[in-house]
Amino acid sequence: xxxxxxxxxxxxxxxxxxxxxxxxxxxxxxxxxxxxxxxxxxxxxxxxxxxxxxxxxxxxxxxxxxxxxxxxxxxxxxxxxxxxxxxxxxxxxxxxxxxxxxxxxxxxxxxxxxxxxxxxxxxxxxxxxxxxxxxxxxxxxxxxxxxxxxxxxxxxxxxxxxxxxxxxxxxxxxxxxxxxxxxxxxxxxxxxxxxxxxxxxxxxxxxxxxxxxxxxxxxxxxxxxxxxxxxxxx
Numbered sequence: 001x002x003x004x005x006x007x008x009x010x011x012x013x014x015x016x017x018x019x020x021x022x023x024x025x026x027x028x029x030x031x032x033x034x035x036x037x038x039x040x041x042x043x044x045x046x047x048x049x050x051x052x053x054x055x056x057x058x059x060x061x062x063x064x065x066x067x068x069x070x071x072x073x074x075x076x077x078x079x080x081x082x083x084x085x086x087x088x089x090x091x092x093x094x095x096x097x098x099x100x101x102x103x104x105x106x107x108x109x110x111x112x113x114x115x116x117x118x119x120x121x122x123x124x125x126x127x128x129x130x131x132x133x134x135x136x137x138x139x140x141x142x143x144x145x146x147x148x149x150x151x152x153x154x155x156x157x158x159x160x161x162x163x164x165x166x167x168x169x170x171x172x173x174x175x176x177x178x179x180x181x182x183x184x185x186x187x188x189x190x191x192x193x194x195x196x197x198x199x200x201x202x203x204x205x206x207x208x209x210x211x212x213x214x215x216x217x218x219x220x221x222x223x224x225x226x227x228x229x230x231x232x233x234x
Contacts, residue, residue: 001129004122005136008220011118015111016216017042021118040205043212046106054094061086105211105218115223116230127231130224137220144213151206155199162195 010031011021017038019030062083069079119125124133166188173180 001132001136004124005133005140008115008118008122008124008133009137009140011121012115012216012220013039015114015118016212016219039212040208042215043208043210044204046215047207047211050094050097050102054091057090057094058087061090104222106215107218107222111219112222112226115219116226119223119227125227125231127228130227130231134221134224137217137224141217144217148206148210148213151202151209155202155206158198158202159195162191 013035014021017035019035019038065074065079065083065086068074119130119133124130173184
């Protein structure tokens with residue numbers, strides 16, 4: 001079951017990322033150099049989907065308002081009021097979407113059926129086999145969670161090191177009695193900007209990785225439920 005779990009996980013990853021699930025000589029190279037980037041891209045796309053919907057809808061409403069304002073000679077104040085109200089209203093609607101629009105982590109009927117086909121090819125068909133596979137997947141999910149916690153630890157440690165070095169630098173300046181000139185302030189601001197950029201990039205990468213992992217696990221879980229229902233109906 002361990003070998004089958006590994007093969008099912010690898011094939012499901014390939015399916016999620018849009019690659020062929022068949023084995024080839026290039027697969028190890030793809031998994032090392034291409035899969036991580038596509039994995040983050042898929043997670044980032046799913047994470048920013050509500051923002052993309054909000055932006056597109058707000059832009060469409062703004063275009064309609066501009067057409068109406070030019071034809072009806074709408075006052076500038078009224079146009080600004082309506083455009084802001086529409087933008088905030090659409091943001092409110094996209095923020096509080098019903099669970100059926102987001103609860104499945106991007107899993108669709110087609111994606112679940114593809115994973116079911118992978119289960120069938122690897123001989124995981126009976127309810128007992130599916131439960132054994134789910135038991136292994138629980139350990140995989142725990143390992144994913146520990147990896148995400150490790151990423152958080154790296155970000156926290158980076159900030160801790162930065163604040164520690166900044167504290168040493170300020171104490172050194174106070175003890176040396178040197179004046180704080182513009183060059184030192186500019187250097188400190190540049191360093192702070194680099195830290196902010198690194199933190200933003202690291203957080204986006206971590207969230208994208210977590211979201212893609214949720215999509216992968218959700219497809220596998222729904223596929224297991226589907227396989228159980230088929231085995232009972234057979």
